[in-house]
Amino acid sequence: MTDWLFEPWPWWIAGPAIGLTVPLLLVVGNRMLGISGNLRATCAAVAPGKADFFRFDWKRVAGWNLLFALGIGIGGLLAVTFLGGGGEVAVSDATRADLAALGITSAEGLAPAEVFSWSGLLSVRGLVMLVLGGFLVGFGASYAGGCTSGHAIMGLADLQLPSLVAVIGFFAGGLAVTHFVLPLLFGGAP
């Protein structure tokens, strides 16, 4: 009976599995869970420029993070290749209706194909969502000193007030875009 492996995994598997990476990384290597550090490390390795922010021993400090990120990519590949991941996402009817009102009718795959494809990239909508969106993810995570893993999981588990404020910021930005920017992107320009 391994059928469940090929179904989408429930929250009570995923949440604890994610939570357990915190002690795992600490006990093995004294590392704090956090993924956006690899962005800084890559800049430091490839093009540090004149910024002090990128002048640090990235191999020693964040080498682990680059391997962890590479591993995440491999994990995504394994999940769709061997475990039936990446199929239709069973989002709620309410979300389906909201997205249909924007003109997004399929929940096939992990993201709407009209945007998340090479042809979708070359439109105002594609450039805003993928290029500007990516820029904001990198800029914001570095400015805030962490992303979902570092602040929402690691920081909140450690009861750190700065992380709570950052997570409230995540939702402020996310809600504003969801309710005010996405309607513009899907309603108006192509």
Add this chain to the structure above:
Amino acid sequence: MSSTGTAALPAPSETGASPVGLRTGLFYLLAGAWFGVVLTKAEVISWFRIQEMFRFQAPHMYLIIASAIGVAAISLALVRRFVPRSVTGEAIHVPAKQWGKGVRYPLGGTIFGAGWALTGACPGPLFALVGSGLTVVTVVILSALIGTWSYGHLRPRLPH
């Protein structure tokens, strides 16, 4: 929580000291792979799920995040109590984040959240998405690197 200015801010991830060797390197790779499998199989990397979350229309993402925090919090307390040193021999230490002027967390967080809703992915899922075959997400990662690079160069002039 005193303000000490930008220069005195500790760099985000300068805690680990020992360099990554072959065995620990393999461990981080495998830990990442497991993390990536979980993110993908639980649909955390899906743009649709992130929209559902920001519209408060299903508990899926909230239950994942809340149970992850709960398990991490309990584990953290146990590690602090019973595991003084890591396998690599370092004293296990989770430093407190510096509040500074209190600007970086709300402002940086809001900027990040806007990007999270646009791309439907935070940094972890970005890598899993590329692995899952959505090659166009390499553009998002490249943009995130340019965003990080821009922050790094503007950093001395930004309030923290």
